[in-house]
Amino acid sequence: MNIFKYPVNAGQASRMILGNYFRDLERAVESDVIVVGAGPSGLICAHELAEDGYNVTIIDRHLVPGGGIWGGAMSFNKVILQKDTMGILDKLAVPYQEDEEALVVSSLALASKLIFALSSQPKVNIFNLMFAEDIHCTKDRVDGVVVNNSTIEISGLHVDPMVLMAKAVLDATGHDAVLANLYSQRIPLDIRKESFMNPVQGEEDVVKNTRMIAPGLFVSGMAATNVAGGCRMGPIFGGMLLSGKKAAQLIAAYI
Ligand code: 48H
Numbered sequence: 193m194n195i196f197k198y199p200v201n202a203g204q205a206s207r208m209i210l211g212n213y214f215r216d217l218e219r220a221v222e223s224d225v226i227v228v229g230a231g232p233s234g235l236i237c238a239h240e241l242a243e244d245g246y247n248v249t250i251i252d253r254h255l256v257p258g259g260g261i262w263g264g265a266m267s268f269n270k271v272i273l274q275k276d277t278m279g280i281l282d283k284l285a286v287p288y289q290e291d292e293e294a295l296v297v298s299s300l301a302l303a304s305k306l307i308f309a310l311s312s313q314p315k316v317n318i319f320n321l322m323f324a325e326d327i328h329c330t331k332d333r334v335d336g337v338v339v340n341n342s343t344i345e346i347s348g349l350h351v352d353p354m355v356l357m358a359k360a361v362l363d364a365t366g367h368d369a370v371l372a373n374l375y376s377q378r379i380p381l382d383i384r385k386e387s388f389m390n391p392v393q394g395e396e397d398v399v400k401n402t403r404m405i406a407p408g409l410f411v412s413g414m415a416a417t418n419v420a421g422g423c424r425m426g427p428i429f430g431g432m433l434l435s436g437k438k439a440a441q442l443i444a445a446y447i
Contacts, residue, residue, distance in 0.1 A: 220249040226358040231259020233413030234364030236436030242315040253323035258303035265427030274430035334408035359447040369415040384421025395431035397422030412439040
């Protein structure tokens with residue numbers, strides 16, 4: 193007697209994966225917004241925009257989205273947030289503990305809750321193992337991202353990329369500010385690089401520096417810090433969440 197009344201064979205599984213993945217990918221060819229980088233600021237931005245009804249595509253070069261959240265500090269899996277972000281954590285059902293007038297959160301809980309919230313959103317498409325190798329511009333306005341498969345990047349092969357189009361693009365690529373740097377290779381842009389570590393200042397900076405840096409191109413999180421020369425903040429993540437939220441508001445007002 194078989195255990196499974198509805199067995200799935202290999203052909204079915206392959207057909208279902210290909211059909212469904214490529215349906216999502218085709219939908220992502222024209223999005224309202226593309227978020228490049230699935231760290232905390234990119235994920236929050238995408239979540240806010242999707243809740244407001246925008247179609248959002250998120251790409252991340254790594255196998256597992258979440259960016260710098262997972263590692264906590266020095267690989268100790270806790271991150272610290274200001275109490276001002278309690279409302280965001282509550283909304284995402286991320287558990288926290290209050291300590292020393294701040295919040296302590298498991299980095300595993302924060303990353304997985306954010307990923308879960310987004311992957312359950314019908315307006316959001318997340319593509320992991322996909323990296324942005326360039327930007328698409330029409331008359332200096334950023335209106336798309338040139339993407340390739342991360343395994344091609346890792347293997348160093350020369351394989352031509354594909355383009356995903358959008359009304360606005362967010363550079364949420366963290367410390368490297370990849371898209372801002374790509375833009376500045378063609379059109380002068382003032383990129384100042386991150387300044388010294390100073391968490392109190394850095395957390396203010398990252399939110400203030402979240403902005404549109406070129407028509408259609410926005411920066412959030414450490415990418416915003418990098419562009420504007422803001423201070424680093426170490427394992428304090430409230431600024432990343434508020435930066436993502438601010439990016440969503442700016443993008444919604446722009447598109
Ligand atoms: C596709 C890409 C590409 C590419 C990179 O670094 P992140 O976690 O980003 P933020 O800015 O939301 O959060 C920063 C935070 O994690 C941090 O590092 C802090 C607070 N540091 C303080 C300090 O003092 O050091 O995530 C960026 C994501 C990653 O997942 C990358 O894989 C991805 O972007 N990424 N994805 N195409 N070209 N480049």
